[in-house]
Amino acid sequence: MPDIGQLTINTATLRKQWGLKDIIAGVAQMGIRGIAPWRDQVAAAGLKEVAAQIRDTGLAVSGYCRGGMFPAIDRTGRLAARDDNRRAVDEALTIGAECLVLVVGGLPKDGAQRIVSKDIAGAREMVRDGIGELLEYARPAGMKLAIEPLHPMYAADRACVNTMAHANDLCDELCPSGRDGLGIAVDIYHVWWDPQLKAQIERAGAKDRLYAYHICDWLVPTKDLLNDRGMMGDGVVDLPLVRSWMEASGYRGLHEVEIFSERWWAEDPRTVLATCIERHARVT
Ligand code: ZN
Secondary structure, eight states: OOOOTTEEEEGGGGTTTOOHHHHHHHHHHTTOOEEEOBHHHHHHHOHHHHHHHHHHHTOEEOOEEEEEOOOOSSHHHHHHHHHHHHHHHHHHHHTTBSOEEEEOBOSOBOTTSOBOOOOHHHHHHHHHHHHHHHHHHHHHHTOOEEEOOOOGGGTTTTBSOOSHHHHHHHHHHHOSOGGGTEEEEEEHHHHTTOTTHHHHHHHHHHTTOEEEEEEOBOOSSOOOTTTBOBOTTSSSOOHHHHHHHHHHTTOOSOEEEOOOBHHHHTSOHHHHHHHHHHHHHHHO
């Protein structure tokens, strides 16, 4: 059996095969260190029940997915986002998550979730203000917030923070040190291509801002922009190199496998977990 090491599983990786209770049990049975669940899965399984099951299994919770989606076209929408993010912080505390992952949102939407603005600069201001406001709620409660920069192909609809540099700039503006509760989730899928990746990981590490490390691989060709992430070792990312940058910058946390993939969702979930363990030990 390969060494499990720092492996943790983002529960989206198995979402089509198993409900959250089965995922937690399956991950624990394989001896994996942790999980990172999604809010909709927790809601379906019941927050208290999930928290109790996680405690019983002794699994770490490497992150909670997700908060964010701050921009909205009117005040009603922004207040709804604020309230929903506060609930996400409360849930993250209940399940003992290491951090709440923020997918910050793209162009402003209306109440029917239609994009109704082309003002991306304005969207970025709403993101900054939204994170700053949420930090005032999360910091005293003891929940860390991790900004996840997303690949630029998602700038319109999911996240208008697309580079590590932008995430670091936001952290500099809102929170002088990562010890004060605002940091970054580094997801290989989104940032592997960035010529500044090494320098920006070092910049984040110097301020204790490296809160999470999400791994998968970039397939060539990528057939679907959302649901065709690769298993580690099947794509073009130099995973050991990026891991070495993370570790040289002080990151000692878990390595979270997060794979949205129709190909892997069609597999037996135990095969997926066994493959994650083997690939994590061998190619990351
Ligand atoms: Zn991620």
